[in-house]
Amino acid sequence: MTLITETEPQSFVLLRLGDRRFAVSANQIAELVAPSRIFRFPHHTSEVEGVILRRGRIVPVCDVAEKLIGKGLKSRRFYLIAQRRYGAQTEWVALPVTGDCELINAEMTLPSDTDAPHVSGWLSHAGDVIEVLNLAALTPGPGEIALTAAPLPPQEARP
């Protein structure tokens, strides 16, 4: 017998990467924006392409397509700005997506032990079975620091 644990209906944002759709819990989404200029500078975190400026904030752009569909995106239609938690701190990350996003209500099936760490659950929607993404497992971050870091307010420049 297979035990399927479903939760109460929740809101999810469906995003498209190439031919596939994925879901993120709607309460983790800040906004959907048109692609803007990416500012690049030297660094060694390969999952981060660069940063964009959005509402005065500097937001890292993380292309998660390589991990999810096995290839990076050649074109992108929007950036889905999501809230990524690092311990007690929350920061925005921009996820490039290739198509329109959709807000749905659905019941999530909890993941099994055999699911990949980036899967926080499953949805059944319009005949598709869709992975709900765990952004903490999908986007980079200093793991050990994240658990202990206190929230950092934006720094004022020192004279």
Next chain:
Amino acid sequence: MRPLSPTPKTPAARSEQIILFRVSGQIFAVSSASVQEVRGVDSLSGAAKEISHPGLRKVKHFVRRGENSVYVVNAAMHFGLPPAPPALVFVLRRTRTALLIDGIEKMTSMTRLQALPLAFCHEERDWYRGLTALDQTVVPVVKPDGFLTPEELFLLDASLSQEAEAKREAERNAQDEPDTSITQ
């Protein structure tokens, strides 16, 4: 007549003077207060001595400053950028680093420094104090003490000590050797 009430003033944003500089076409910022001297590379050529450590290709020269050795770091190699002929050297205050750069873009000021997003989780956390937005562009603000780690400084100091010891040993050997020149 009522006295004029003082106009409420919003506190002025604190600003920090910065120097925007170029390395292989990439713009970086450094606090002006962190730069002790700006010199042309030609002016270094007399004072700089060579040093080589296989694990630290970004340092090829050092300069003696009193008791200390100041190591000359090639900024392009440090950041993994394509090599470009450097024209200037920043001697960085309160560090033992002199930085080879291509040129100065301009001096300006920043009013807000945003911490490097936590998504950046490798060496860059040691390289940058943060990011600042200037004229609708984003510029990384470097940490003056992020160009050489304490471990790298230790290796460079050890390398210099070994070279000095080897030189002293060679001089002692030269003095101890019997004069084998043939005189007729």
